[in-house]
Amino acid sequence: MHDGSGRIVVQNLTKQFGPVTAVQNLSFTVEPGSVTGFLGPNGAGKTTTLRMLLGLVSPTAGFATINGSPFGRLGQPGRVVGAVLEAQGFHPKRTARNHLKVYASAVGVPDQRADQVLQLVGLGSAGDRKVGGYSLGMKQRLALATALLGDPQVLVLDEPANGLDPEGIAWLRTFLQSYARSGRTVLISSHLLAEVEQTVDQVVIISRGQTMYYGPLDHLRQSQQSRVIVQPSDVGALVTALRAEGVQAIEQLPDGRLAVAGVTSKYIADAALKAGVSVYGMQEEQIDLERLFFQLTSGQYAAPGYPGTGYYVQQQPPQQGGWA
Amino acid sequence: MGLMGNLLQSEFRKTITTGLWWGLMIPTVLLAFGWGLGTGFLGKGFVDLASQSDVEQLSDIFGITPDQWRVSLFGIARSINVATIFPMIFGGLAIANEINRRTITTTFLTSSSRGAALSAKMLVYILWGAIFGLAIVLSVALGVILSSDSSQLPDASGWLALATAGLVASVLMTMFGVGVGALMTSVVGTTVVLLLYMLLVENGLSLVLSINGLEQVIGFLPNGSVNGITGSVAADLFMSSAGVVPDELQLALRYMAGAGGAFDWWLSGLIFLSWTAIAFVGGWAATARKDIT
Numbered sequence: 001m002h003d004g005s006g007r008i009v010v011q012n013l014t015k016q017f018g019p020v021t022a023v024q025n026l027s028f029t030v031e032p033g034s035v036t037g038f039l040g041p042n043g044a045g046k047t048t049t050l051r052m053l054l055g056l057v058s059p060t061a062g063f064a065t066i067n068g069s070p071f072g073r074l075g076q077p078g079r080v081v082g083a084v085l086e087a088q089g090f091h092p093k094r095t096a097r098n099h100l101k102v103y104a105s106a107v108g109v110p111d112q113r114a115d116q117v118l119q120l121v122g123l124g125s126a127g128d129r130k131v132g133g134y135s136l137g138m139k140q141r142l143a144l145a146t147a148l149l150g151d152p153q154v155l156v157l158d159e160p161a162n163g164l165d166p167e168g169i170a171w172l173r174t175f176l177q178s179y180a181r182s183g184r185t186v187l188i189s190s191h192l193l194a195e196v197e198q199t200v201d202q203v204v205i206i207s208r209g210q211t212m213y214y215g216p217l218d219h220l221r222q223s224q225q226s227r228v229i230v231q232p233s234d235v236g237a238l239v240t241a242l243r244a245e246g247v248q249a250i251e252q253l254p255d256g257r258l259a260v261a262g263v264t265s266k267y268i269a270d271a272a273l274k275a276g277v278s279v280y281g282m283q284e285e286q287i288d289l290e291r292l293f294f295q296l297t298s299g300q301y302a303a304p305g306y307p308g309t310g311y312y313v314q315q316q317p318p319q320q321g322g323w324a
Numbered sequence: 325m326g327l328m329g330n331l332l333q334s335e336f337r338k339t340i341t342t343g344l345w346w347g348l349m350i351p352t353v354l355l356a357f358g359w360g361l362g363t364g365f366l367g368k369g370f371v372d373l374a375s376q377s378d379v380e381q382l383s384d385i386f387g388i389t390p391d392q393w394r395v396s397l398f399g400i401a402r403s404i405n406v407a408t409i410f411p412m413i414f415g416g417l418a419i420a421n422e423i424n425r426r427t428i429t430t431t432f433l434t435s436s437s438r439g440a441a442l443s444a445k446m447l448v449y450i451l452w453g454a455i456f457g458l459a460i461v462l463s464v465a466l467g468v469i470l471s472s473d474s475s476q477l478p479d480a481s482g483w484l485a486l487a488t489a490g491l492v493a494s495v496l497m498t499m500f501g502v503g504v505g506a507l508m509t510s511v512v513g514t515t516v517v518l519l520l521y522m523l524l525v526e527n528g529l530s531l532v533l534s535i536n537g538l539e540q541v542i543g544f545l546p547n548g549s550v551n552g553i554t555g556s557v558a559a560d561l562f563m564s565s566a567g568v569v570p571d572e573l574q575l576a577l578r579y580m581a582g583a584g585g586a587f588d589w590w591l592s593g594l595i596f597l598s599w600t601a602i603a604f605v606g607g608w609a610a611t612a613r614k615d616i617t
Contacts, residue, residue, distance in 0.1 A: 017615075048617075054433060056616040076327065078434040089426030091342055098341035106334035106434040108327070146430060 002067030002074050006032030006153045006185040008053065012062035015048050022048040024209035025062070030187050030202070032153070035180045037200035037217070038189040041297050045209040046189045047086060050158050054083050066154055078107030081154040082147030084140070086162070092132025096123060096142050099131060100149065107150040117145040122171070136163030144172075154185040161195050173199045193293040207297035226286050227261040229253070230268055233278035241275035242268070259285075327436050331444035334434070339452060344417065348410045349459060356407035356460045360467020363399020368472055371395055394565055396472045397482070398580045401558035403464040404490040405551045405582050408497040409522060411456035415449050415501025416514040419611060423509045429616055438612045446604075449502050450495055457494025461487045482561045489557040489589055493550055496593070500546065500600045506607025522547050534584065542585030543592060546599045552592030555583025 008030035015023040023045040030036045040046050051057040053064040055071030063070060066081050074080045090099055100114035118127045121141040126134070131142065140163045147155060155176070161169050176199055180186045190196045193203075197217070204214040213220065227249075232238040235258060239250055242260065249261035260268055265282050272279045339345055374390040422428040435441035465487075469477065478486060505514040526547040533541050542548035558581040563569050569577070578584055586592050 051615075051617065056429060056432060058613075058615065072437055075436055077436065081433075083433055085429055088429045091338075091421075091425050091427055093342045095341070098337070102334050102337045102341060103430055103434050105330050105337055106431070108330045150434075 002069040002080055004153070005067055006183070007068070008064070008066055008154065008156075008185060008187060009068075010049065010053065010062075010064045013049060013052060013059055013064055014061040015045075015052060015057060016060045021209055023052070023059075026206065026209065026211055027062075028204045028211055028214045030185055030204070032185040033180060033183050034201040035176050035186040035188060035199055036202040036204060037193070037196040038187055038204050038206070039193055039196070039293065039297075040189075040191065040206040040212075042191050044191075044206050044297065046191075046206065047158055049206070050083070050085065050156055050187075050189060054081070054085075054156065056085075076108060076150070078103070078150035078152070080150075080152055081156060082150060082152040083155075084143045084147050084157040084160050086158050088143055088146075090131040090134075090139065090142065093130055095128050095130055096134070096145075097127040099142065100127075100145060103146055104149055109149055109151075113149055113151075117148045120148065121145040137165055137168050140164055141168070152184075155179060155187070157186070157188045159189055159191070161190065169195075193290055197289065205293065205296050212296040220292065221289060223292075226284055227259050228263065228265045228268055229257050229259050229283050229285055230265075230272075230279060231257045231281040232272055233280065237275050238268075238272055238277045241271050241277070245271060247271075257281075328440065328444065331435055331440055332447060334431075335441075335444045335448040336451075339448060344414065344421075345452070348414050349456070352407055352410040352456060353459055353463045355410070356403055356463035357467040359403030359406055360399065360464035361471045362467075363403055364396055364468040364471030364476075367395035367399055367476055371473075371476060391473070392475055392565075394476055394478055394482070394562055396468045396476045397478055397486070397558040397562045398577075398582075400464055400468055400478070400486055401489075401551075401554040401581045401583070403467070404460055404486070404493065404554045407460040407464070408457070408490075408494050408550070409519070411453050411460075411494050412497040412501040412518055412522065413515055414452060414456065415498035416505040416508075416518050417511060418445060418449055418502045418505055419607065420505035420509055420511045420514045423611075424511045428611075432616060442608055442611060446499070446502065449498050453495035453498030454491055456498065457491035460494060461490040464490075478561060485557050485561065486554065489554045492593060493553045493596075496553075496596050496600050497550060500550075500596070500603055503600060503603025503605070503607040506611050507603060509610075530585070539585035543587045544595055546596060548584075548586055549592045549595035549599065551582045552586025553589050553596065555581040556586055556589035556592055559583055560589070 010026055010028050013023055013026040014021070026045070026049060038046055038050070048057060049064075052059045053066065053071065055077075066074065071077060071081070094102070097114055097118065100117060101111050104111055104114045115124075115127070118124050121144050123138065123141055123145065126138065131139065134142065140160060144157075144160070160172060164172060176186050176188065180201075188196060188200065200217055202215065203217050203220060205212045230238070235252065235256065238258065242250060247260060247263055251259045253259055265284055268282065269279060371390050371393055374393075419428075422431060431441050432438055435444075465483070501514075501518060504518055508514040508517060526545055529545065530542045530548060533539055543552055555578065559574075559578045562577060562581070563574065575584075578586065583592070587595065
């Protein structure tokens with residue numbers, strides 16, 4: 001069956017729906033003990049990837065394993081992985097408690113577990129109401145409660161913030177972090193980096209069905225480049241001086257100023273002084289994470305080759321666990 | 325409880341935690357009782373008419389007097405056939421509803437395999453087919469008993485044979501519905517197609533076939549074969565208690581029992597079982613391989 005490692009492995013995963021390639025040769029690994037963000041714009045193939053991982057969609061090529069085993073061979077999948085998916089539904093005429101009891105029996109946990117998870121997600125007082133009358137946020141909480149029934153080692157959530165109010169999002173953030181901290185695996189997808197930035201430790205960024213980056217979010221932060229915008233009296237002289245010092249990342253902006261990356265403003269000021277160039281103005285500019293994310297996913301900056309810390313695109317060896 | 329036991333409990337809970345089962349059970353019981361009552365009165369009226377001296381020669385045909393004809397048999401078979409429409413719809417919604425409500429996602433996420441989930445569903449709906457069948461047989465019996473003279477009623481073994489045939493027909497109709505629902509995947513589509521076909525399309529087809537002297541084809545059709553299960557039992561029971569019956573009259577009796585063109589009850593059962601298997605295996609294959617997106 002499964003090895004209990006809590007690791008998710010996606011290896012060379014490809015899915016074609018007719019002529020459309022939804023996911024193309026995707027590979028990444030998610031380790032237990034952290035919250036991993038699965039990021040990409042809408043239509044990047046996130047949902048399809050998660051559904052392949054969960055055995056709901058069969059891959060055209062490649063494989064995905066949880067605990068070293070494909071979903072279909074987990075034996076009691078509800079005890080290993082819980083999932084909150086977008087297109088997961090409820091019968092509107094069934095009460096939340098009955099919904100949970102239905103799946104508590106399938107997972108093989110006692111009925112009291114239904115009450116426990118209702119309390120856990122804050123629906124304790126609404127358990128006997130029919131789900132048809134639930135708000136989007138309440139349904140999202142109920143979906144999470146369903147995923148938690150089997151006390152699973154791995155939690156997979158597809159855009160869980162949809163429909164949640166800010167209070168709900170803050171609650172979910174805390175919940176997921178503590179869940180991961182207890183040594184479990186949490187994979188959470190989103191099309192907005194900002195939405196999960198404070199929740200996740202690791203990120204997998206995909207675009208057009210391909211992996212653009214995966215690794216710690218901190219590494220991505222560190223790779224954010226700052227650049228200095230400088231307005232010199234003599235553009236040509238400053239460029240020559242900087243080039244002589246070995247600075248290559250110089251770009252002339254349309255307004256005539258220079259954008260210099262990789263060096264500090266003090267360094268540029270010193271170089272300008274030495275070259276006898278006056279500096280009329282200078283400012284440091286940070287490329288924020290969101291813009292980096294946009295660049296990574298806009299397709300034009302399709303890695304490899306993007307300057308970074310060596311975590312871009314499948315540079316980790318494939319994780320081959322004990323899957324069989 | 326083993327894994328299968330867990331899934332069986334889960335599937336059974338699905339059926340009792342929404343109002344669908346009693347929403348269909350109420351009309352089932354009312355229709356079965358109403359038909360039982362109505363056909364009972366009709367049969368009684370017919371016998372009263374036949375017992376008048378001017379039609380007494382009919383009795384010579386059967387070798388017994390009309391007041392001993394077990395006319396209620398035909399009504400019982402017809403009533404059971406009509407009422408099994410409801411368990412068929414109940415079955416039709418089993419998978420179609422899950423796909424429509426998208427609860428199928430959670431169902432597959434919590435089962436060891438799709439095959440296991442579908443097997444559990446199949447077993448639970450067999451049970452429901454039997455429950456509906458029992459309710460139908462009891463309601464029809466009550467209606468018929470209230471409106472018929474005791475001499476027109478079947479004997480104990482007759483009741484048992486009809487009850488068994490009714491239960492089998494109800495279980496098979498439910499499974500037929502499950503299969504069609506899995507193939508159609510639409511709640512409205514499944515309901516409309518099942519009702520239109522069973523109530524209109526095939527009856528029209530049967531009429532055309534009969535007119536053209538092809539009534540033996542009817543016994544191969546879904547509705548014709550499933551009606552043949554109870555209809556043939558009823559016709560056989562009537563004839564066995566009526567002595568020697570001429571061939572032409574046998575055919576008329578079978579039509580009266582709703583088994584026109586149908587084969588023996590067991591052969592009818594096997595033919596309808598084949599239809600059920602086709603629908604069920606097709607629906608199973610579609611659901612087991614489907615990408616749930």
